[in-house]
Amino acid sequence: xxxxxxxxxxxIDLSTSWPGPGGLAxxxxxxxxxxxxxxxxxxxxxxxxxxxxxxxxxxxYERLATVLRGSGEDADAREVLLAKQRRRRETxxxxxxLWGYVQDWTVAYGYRPGRxxxxxxxxxxxxxxxxxRYAPEALKPGEQxxxxxxxxxxxxxxxxxxxxxDGHWRLEGHWQWLAAALVLLGWILATTVAAGASRLLRRS
Numbered sequence: 074x075x076x077x078x079x080x081x082x083x084x085i086d087l088s089t090s091w092p093g094p095g096g097l098a099x100x101x102x103x104x105x106x107x108x109x110x111x112x113x114x115x116x117x118x119x120x121x122x123x124x125x126x127x128x129x130x131x132x133x134y135e136r137l138a139t140v141l142r143g144s145g146e147d148a149d150a151r152e153v154l155l156a157k158q159r160r161r162r163e164t165x166x167x168x169x170x171l172w173g174y175v176q177d178w179t180v181a182y183g184y185r186p187g188r189x190x191x192x193x194x195x196x197x198x199x200x201x202x203x204x205x206r207y208a209p210e211a212l213k214p215g216e217q218x219x220x221x222x223x224x225x226x227x228x229x230x231x232x233x234x235x236x237x238x239d240g241h242w243r244l245e246g247h248w249q250w251l252a253a254a255l256v257l258l259g260w261i262l263a264t265t266v267a268a269g270a271s272r273l274l275r276r277s
Contacts, residue, residue, distance in 0.1 A: 074092055074096060074097050074098070075099075076097075076098065076102040077098050077100045077102065078100070078101045079101075079102050079103070080102075080103045081103070081104045081105075082104070082105050082106065083104070083105065083106040083107075083108055084104040084106065084108070085108045086109055086110065086113070087109065087111060087113070088111070091121055091124065092124065094123065095124075095127060096124070097121075097124050097125040098125065099125045099133060100130060100132065101132065102133070102136070103136065104136070104140065105140065105143075106140065106143075106144070107137075107141075107144070115152055115153075118137065119152075119153070122134055122137060122156070123160075129160045129161055129163065129164050131157055134153055134154065134157035134160070135154075135157070137150075137153050138150040138151075138153040138154050138157075141153060151185075152184070155181055155182055155184045155185075158173070158177070158182045158184075159173075159177065161173075162174070162177070175261065175265060179192055179261070179262060179265045180262075180265050183265075189265070192262055193230060193262060196230055196255065196259075196262075197223075197227055199226075200225075200226030200227075200230065200251070200255050201223040201227075202222075203226075203251060204222035204225055204226055204248075204251075205222040205223075207222075208220065209242040209243055209244055209245075210243045211241060211242060211243070212242065212243050213241070216241070217241040217242065218237055218238060218241060220242070221238060224236050224237070224238045225238040225239065226255060229255040229256050229259060230255050230256075230258070230262075231259060232260050232263045
């Protein structure tokens with residue numbers, strides 16, 4: 074079935090009416106509304122897109138997301154754009170592909186921002202519990218704030234923001250590695266959130 078360049082106002086279809094992989098071409102196919110005859114779950118819609126794009130093409134995904142968003146199905150539109158990013162990831166070189174996996178696992182490319190808050194809460198709790206078992210020495214005795222494991226862990230995790238704990242304590246041994254890991258994970262989370270936010274703003 075070749076729909077390349079075709080334009081319709083309303084696309085009425087069945088989930089079983091479309092050919093499988095290799096049997097459908099719809100590059101530049103434009104439609105404004107979707108009216109399935111019967112239940113056509115999003116997972117089948119994504120299979121429909123995959124069947125039409127043996128090689129990655131962004132336009133069919135963007136068209137479907139636009140139509141879904143226009144009909145008020147914002148959550149489904151985000152899932153389609155997430156599927157597009159996952160398809161795109163498979164075409165990237167190894168380093169970019171690995172970074173894509175990081176963005177997917179942490180914040181789902183910005184389309185599930187609640188994940189960032191969950192990761193931050195888990196890391197903060199783990200860091201606070203760990204540092205509650207440690208009493209570091211002050212770098213400058215008499216000038217340090219009161220030791221607060223929870224605030225210290227949060228200070229390490231939040232890039233740029235200074236809560237007054239980091240930089241006052243001398244960490245030794247594996248505690249230095251724990252602090253470095255929290256700083257690194259905090260930056261990774263912040264970077265992936267920023268990348269996802271910029272992507273959403275561009276789409277808006």
